Amino acid sequence: MNDVKTEVSQGIIQGKPYNEIARGITERTGVAAGKAIRIARTETHRVTSAGRQISYDKTFNASESLGIEVQKVWIAIKDGRSKDSHHEKMDGKHPDEKGYYTLPSGVRTLGPGLSGDPNEDINCRCIEGIEITSF
Numbered sequence: 235m236n237d238v239k240t241e242v243s244q245g246i247i248q249g250k251p252y253n254e255i256a257r258g259i260t261e262r263t264g265v266a267a268g269k270a271i272r273i274a275r276t277e278t279h280r281v282t283s284a285g286r287q288i289s290y291d292k293t294f295n296a297s298e299s300l301g302i303e304v305q306k307v308w309i310a311i312k313d314g315r316s317k318d319s320h321h322e323k324m325d326g327k328h329p330d331e332k333g334y335y336t337l338p339s340g341v342r343t344l345g346p347g348l349s350g351d352p353n354e355d356i357n358c359r360c361i362e363g364i365e366i367t368s369f
């Protein structure tokens with residue numbers, strides 16, 4: 235698993251596409267190509283989503299000092315190709331006051347790819363955005 239982490243983190247730092255990260259995982263660990271792609275996608279998504287949480291925290295701090303109200307919003311990819319069509323219902327949803335979204339399954343998460351539940355996180359392509367609610 236450490237080999238996978240190394241491959242994913244180096245790939246993200248170097249801006250590699252999923253398929254190159256996946257190839258690296260296969261070369262390092264012998265994991266089958268299809269599984270390696272799934273791991274690369276899921277892990278890259280999780281890390282970028284976690285990074286967004288940090289930038290949103292800064293946005294909230296800045297908006298407070300500007301007197302603007304902002305809110306996080308879940309954005310589902312609705313192109314018919316999405317393997318996480320079970321997240322389509324999340325599109326446009328806002329988190330609760332503690333920052334958690336409740337998925338249709340009842341699982342709670344701080345954002346796309348961050349639930350820790352493989353059924354929710356694997357193949358998730360959803361993202362989060364910021365909406366200005368008043369200014």
Ligand SMILES: [Zn+2]
Pocket residue numbers: 318321346357358359360
């Ligand atoms: Zn999703």
